[in-house]
Amino acid sequence: MNLVLFGPPGSGKGTQAERLRDDMKLRHLSTGDLLRDAVARETELGKKVKHVLASGQLVSDDIVLALMRDAIVAVGGDGDLKGWLLDGFPRTIGQAQGLDGLLAELGQKIDAVVVLDVDRDAVVDRLSGRRTCTQCKTVWHVKNNPPAVEGVCDRCGGTLVQRDDDKPETIAARLDVYEKQTRPILEHYRGSVTLHEVDGAMPVDKVTRAIERVLS
Numbered sequence: 001m002n003l004v005l006f007g008p009p010g011s012g013k014g015t016q017a018e019r020l021r022d023d024m025k026l027r028h029l030s031t032g033d034l035l036r037d038a039v040a041r042e043t044e045l046g047k048k049v050k051h052v053l054a055s056g057q058l059v060s061d062d063i064v065l066a067l068m069r070d071a072i073v074a075v076g077g078d079g080d081l082k083g084w085l086l087d088g089f090p091r092t093i094g095q096a097q098g099l100d101g102l103l104a105e106l107g108q109k110i111d112a113v114v115v116l117d118v119d120r121d122a123v124v125d126r127l128s129g130r131r132t133c134t135q136c137k138t139v140w141h142v143k144n145n146p147p148a149v150e151g152v153c154d155r156c157g158g159t160l161v162q163r164d165d166d167k168p169e170t171i172a173a174r175l176d177v178y179e180k181q182t183r184p185i186l187e188h189y190r191g192s193v194t195l196h197e198v199d200g201a202m203p204v205d206k207v208t209r210a211i212e213r214v215l216s
Contacts, residue, residue: 001112002110003084005114006116006186007115008123008182009174011116012116016116017030020212024215025081027085029072031064034068039053049067061098072084073106097188112194112215116198126141127166131162132163133160134159135153135159136153140153198211
């Protein structure tokens with residue numbers, strides 16, 4: 001089964017991607033991992049990526065699609081895998097159209113798109129409550145997983161801080177980008193691919209069961 005997983009920042013998308021990968025024997029493909037792997041292995045594409053990043057530019061869709069193509073082809077050659085799971089891709093209509101062409105060329109298709117829906121206020125509350133230890137990097141939450149002493153890490157006694165990424169104004173900006181970029185992509189797939197919307201605000205285990213239920 002070939003899946004695409006969408007969800008706003010703070011929806012638990014990364015956690016669900018890992019669970020689906022293990023439970024359904026899928027290769028988890030994320031653009032960040034593919035880019036880092038190509039650079040580390042110093043492939044031809046990796047050298048191009050390294051040059052682009054060193055110059056402060058954004059990696060082009062052509063390069064990302066080429067990396068994705070190689071990764072998808074590799075999945076087909078692994079008898080232990082039953083498909084792939086795209087996480088964080090496509091991000092734009094252009095990438096979605098490029099992926100359509102790539103899959104048509106390979107004789108493959110997306111079997112389902114899963115969207116984790118989480119209320120905007122819930123996302124802000126979930127992310128803005130996170131506090132990170134400056135020493136051991138353990139993440140706590142002021143409501144859901146508070147330390148014994150406010151502002152102090154239980155594990156190492158380090159100082160807990162709110163990262164810039166977890167500040168409400170930054171979260172709001174990231175959610176705006178997600179809505180602007182992702183909603184049109186969902187409309188692109190609606191009608192041509194089976195699209196499932198799952199309540200991402202539920203406890204992690206319930207979200208996993210809900211996803212597996214709609215995919216069964």
